[in-house]
Amino acid sequence: MRIFSRLLALAWVTGTATLALAQNNEIRIAHLLDKTGPLEAFATQTSVGLKMGLEYATGGTMEVAGKKIVIINKDTQMKADLGRSLLQTAYVDDKADFAVGPSSSAVALAAIPVARENKKVLIIDAAAAEYLTGARSNRYVFRTGRNSDHDGYSGAVVFGKPGYFIATLAPDYAFGREGVASFKAAMKETKGQLVHEEYAPLGTTDFSAQALRMFNALKDKPGRKIIWIIWAGPGNPMKLLDLDPGRHGIEIVSGGGATLLTMAGLKPLVGAESTTHYWFQCPKNAANDWLIKEHQTRFGVPPDFFTATGMITGIAIVEALKKTKGVTDTETLIAALEGLSFDGPKGRNYFNKDNHQLMQPMYHYRIKLDDKIAGGIGAECVREIKIDEMNFPIVKLK
Numbered sequence: 001m002r003i004f005s006r007l008l009a010l011a012w013v014t015g016t017a018t019l020a021l022a023q024n025n026e027i028r029i030a031h032l033l034d035k036t037g038p039l040e041a042f043a044t045q046t047s048v049g050l051k052m053g054l055e056y057a058t059g060g061t062m063e064v065a066g067k068k069i070v071i072i073n074k075d076t077q078m079k080a081d082l083g084r085s086l087l088q089t090a091y092v093d094d095k096a097d098f099a100v101g102p103s104s105s106a107v108a109l110a111a112i113p114v115a116r117e118n119k120k121v122l123i124i125d126a127a128a129a130e131y132l133t134g135a136r137s138n139r140y141v142f143r144t145g146r147n148s149d150h151d152g153y154s155g156a157v158v159f160g161k162p163g164y165f166i167a168t169l170a171p172d173y174a175f176g177r178e179g180v181a182s183f184k185a186a187m188k189e190t191k192g193q194l195v196h197e198e199y200a201p202l203g204t205t206d207f208s209a210q211a212l213r214m215f216n217a218l219k220d221k222p223g224r225k226i227i228w229i230i231w232a233g234p235g236n237p238m239k240l241l242d243l244d245p246g247r248h249g250i251e252i253v254s255g256g257g258a259t260l261l262t263m264a265g266l267k268p269l270v271g272a273e274s275t276t277h278y279w280f281q282c283p284k285n286a287a288n289d290w291l292i293k294e295h296q297t298r299f300g301v302p303p304d305f306f307t308a309t310g311m312i313t314g315i316a317i318v319e320a321l322k323k324t325k326g327v328t329d330t331e332t333l334i335a336a337l338e339g340l341s342f343d344g345p346k347g348r349n350y351f352n353k354d355n356h357q358l359m360q361p362m363y364h365y366r367i368k369l370d371d372k373i374a375g376g377i378g379a380e381c382v383r384e385i386k387i388d389e390m391n392f393p394i395v396k397l398k
Helices: 002-024 040-057 080-092 105-118 148-159 174-187 208-218 237-243 260-269 286-299 305-324 330-337
Strands: 026-033 067-075 098-100 121-124 141-143 164-171 193-200 224-229 250-254 273-276 341-344 347-351 362-369 377-385
Touching: 026 040, 026 080, 026 305, 040 067, 040 286, 040 305, 067 080, 080 098, 080 105, 098 305, 105 121, 105 174, 121 305, 121 330, 148 174, 148 224, 148 273, 148 362, 164 174, 164 208, 174 193, 193 208, 208 224, 208 237, 208 250, 224 237, 237 250, 237 260, 250 260, 250 273, 260 362, 260 377, 273 377, 286 305, 286 341, 305 330, 305 341
Parallel strands: 026 067, 026 098, 098 121, 121 141, 164 193, 164 224, 224 250
Antiparallel strands: 273 362, 341 347, 362 377
16 A cells, blocks of 8 residues: 555656646647637637747747747636636646737736736737726736727827817727727827717617717718717627718718728728728738738638737747747746837837837728628728827836
8 A cells, every 4th residue: 555655646746747847848828718709709810810920930830949839728708707717727727828818808907917916927919998008907918909099099190180070989898988088089189079979888789879969969060070980899880870970971980990800891881991900901011921821721711800919919929939048937028028029910010118018000991892802892001000100108017
């Protein structure tokens, strides 16, 4: 019995040592994904993009500094409490060197304190609320996706002109309210006027009440009258078109970006202009060329909005690890990421040293008919809006 106990103890020690050795030869990335729920499509895109970014940056080896990259997917089900618990498990039990994600700003907000408590790096990818790399953040958090300020301040570049009168419509949760707050702040620095704000719950099917208030706020204005819509999740704000805003000379524009998922429903807006984080035909660079070619070959469609975000995240991780020569202790990783500049599918980007937001260009586009795109609606890329054209405020993280 004593011999058996010693053998069992030896086996446990040997197994533990083998696991520890394997983990020492791995880069472990936990990816928080809102796979269950209304943001599933965004989660799928970031997952695909992350893997493609890691592949691109490692030249197909999925290794860096002699260490194999391992991705551990975690479905948050778009629940803040579950996301927080899964991140804790990822850091403590799965020994994740990085955590990435999620898509939901509410889940991301719940995850941020966990990064601080564990003194581990969290790279937010798709969640866009500004405060996630602002007032509600901390020094362990970075973000590779655009934030609400990118949407708002790039929108002001296009719409902040004399004689432009704008009302906004957004979903009544963090993404919507943060997005409008950013746009409103940006518009104050221009000669355009934001005259009214409306919010509606996710899943809204009847926008009659919001439409009436927006129409009344705009219809008698003496210049160009625009309803600027940002939306993510269930509900179809394009139902506003059924109420004929055109009879008041009011235009509808989509302020949340151009995505393949939503373009087919924008046929009534052909000719309208706005801004976007990504449309596959806008950036002209080697990384984006590779992404388009490989994504089309593997999936039969071009890469979409959050696929590019995922790829940027993968490249950022690999470039940071190249700087650290594979060292993954937190302070070394933070030092490598702060100010890191690298080329991705949107061209040259860099992490701001103060708030850890990836600074990146945006794109001014015009909706057009395009029979080469599924659904027949595409985007004409007007121009790149450069980083230094979006002068949004930066909060230094602590």
